[in-house]
Amino acid sequence: xxxxxxxxxxxxxxxxxxxxxxxxxxxxxxxxxxxxxxxxxxxxxxxxxxxxxxxxxxxxxxxxxxxxxxxxxxxxxxxxxxxxxxxxxxxxxxxxxxxxxxxxxxxxxxxxxxxx
Amino acid sequence: xxxxxxxxxxxxxxxxxxxxxxxxxxxxxxxxxxxxxxxxxxxxxxxxxxxxxxxxxxxxxxxxxxxxxxxxxxxxxxxxxxxxxxxxxxxxxxxxxxxxxxxxxxxxxxxxx
Numbered sequence: 001x002x003x004x005x006x007x008x009x010x011x012x013x014x015x016x017x018x019x020x021x022x023x024x025x026x027x028x029x030x031x032x033x034x035x036x037x038x039x040x041x042x043x044x045x046x047x048x049x050x051x052x053x054x055x056x057x058x059x060x061x062x063x064x065x066x067x068x069x070x071x072x073x074x075x076x077x078x079x080x081x082x083x084x085x086x087x088x089x090x091x092x093x094x095x096x097x098x099x100x101x102x103x104x105x106x107x108x109x110x111x112x113x114x115x116x
Numbered sequence: 117x118x119x120x121x122x123x124x125x126x127x128x129x130x131x132x133x134x135x136x137x138x139x140x141x142x143x144x145x146x147x148x149x150x151x152x153x154x155x156x157x158x159x160x161x162x163x164x165x166x167x168x169x170x171x172x173x174x175x176x177x178x179x180x181x182x183x184x185x186x187x188x189x190x191x192x193x194x195x196x197x198x199x200x201x202x203x204x205x206x207x208x209x210x211x212x213x214x215x216x217x218x219x220x221x222x223x224x225x226x227x228x229x
Contacts, residue, residue, distance in 0.1 A: 006159075031215070042120075042205050042219030043160070056216070091159055095215065105217065107152075109159040 004108035006092050012114045013082055020078045021111045025094030032075050033105060034067055036060065037089040046090075049075060050097070082115045089113075118143045120206050122220035129196055129227050137191040137223045139180075139206035147208040149173075149182055149189040150217070154203045163191075163204070201227045 005024040013019050025032050030051050035043035046065070048056040051072035061067075064082075069075040079086055089112050093105035123138040141147065148167040152160040164173030169184035178193045189206060206220040 004159075033217075035217075040221070042207075042221050043217070044219075045216050048216070093160075105162070105215075107159040107161070 004092055004094055004106050006090075006108035006111050008111055009109065010112045010114075012116060015084060015115055016081055018078065018080045019082060019113060020076055021090055021092075021113075023075045023077070023092030023108060024073075025075070025092070026106055027073075029094035029096050029106070030072065031095045031097060032069055033093045033095075034075070034077055035091040035093065037091055037110070038087075043091055046077075079113075082113075084115045087113055087115045118145075118147070118208060118210060118218045120208055120218055120220035122204075122206050122223050125203075125222075125224040127223060127225050129225070131198055131227055131229050132195045133227075135191070135193040135196045135200075135225065137204055137206075137225070139189045139191065139220060141187050141189065141206070141208050143187075143208055143210055145210035147210050149180070150207045150209070151178070151180055151189070151191050152205040152207060152219075154205065154222070156202070160205065196225070196227045198227045198229055201225055 007022045032049040034046040037043040047067050049069040064080045067077045089110045091110045093107040095105045120141050150165045151163040153163045154160050164175040166173040166182035172181045180189050180191045203222045203224045205222045207217045209215045209217050
């Protein structure tokens with residue numbers, strides 16, 4: 001398994017444009033998460049999927065943001081009408097459902113978005 | 117609520133020096149604790165974890181002990197290398213639910229030869 005894969009690695013877009021990012025989790029992981037990391041800060045939770053169901057969304061996820069995970073495999077995160085404040089690293093992570101205890105996730109390398 | 121507080125960086129050390137990065141937490145439930153490391157231009161990698169009080173997580177010479185009485189999970193390494201230069205994040209998740217991770221703001225470590 002090659003881990004969690006995110007594409008593209010970098011995206012520069014003009015303000016007002018729409019962008020879409022893709023995440024391919026570890027194949028046997030049924031949980032998938034999106035986080036956002038701004039410069040000098042720790043990652044902040046955006047949303048969570050268990051299989052294809054989106055079960056939790058942060059208040060950070062405005063109505064310009066939408067995430068999907070069709071068929072419980074890869075996931076996409078779309079930002080409509082981008083704003084300069086959307087510039088950040090978008091991180092995807094996956095984990096198995098634990099039979100016990102708590103696990104750390106496996107993170108992808110992230111997609112760095114720059115809105116100009 | 118749940119939160120993590122880390123010491124501010126950067127932490128600047130010479131190679132082979134002893135490292136401590138402080139981390140304290142508040143949690144409404146019974147948390148598991150993690151340290152993640154982020155190298156320049158990369159995503160986060162799990163460095164170590166501890167799931168219950170007095171557990172010691174260790175990996176690559178790094179250690180951290182889950183101290184419930186002081187709500188702390190300080191990261192230590194006896195002898196740092198230049199290759200350890202990175203940003204270190206302390207994080208927690210509360211047992212149950214969907215394991216949302218709550219991160220500290222990160223501490224940058226710079227190790228010089």
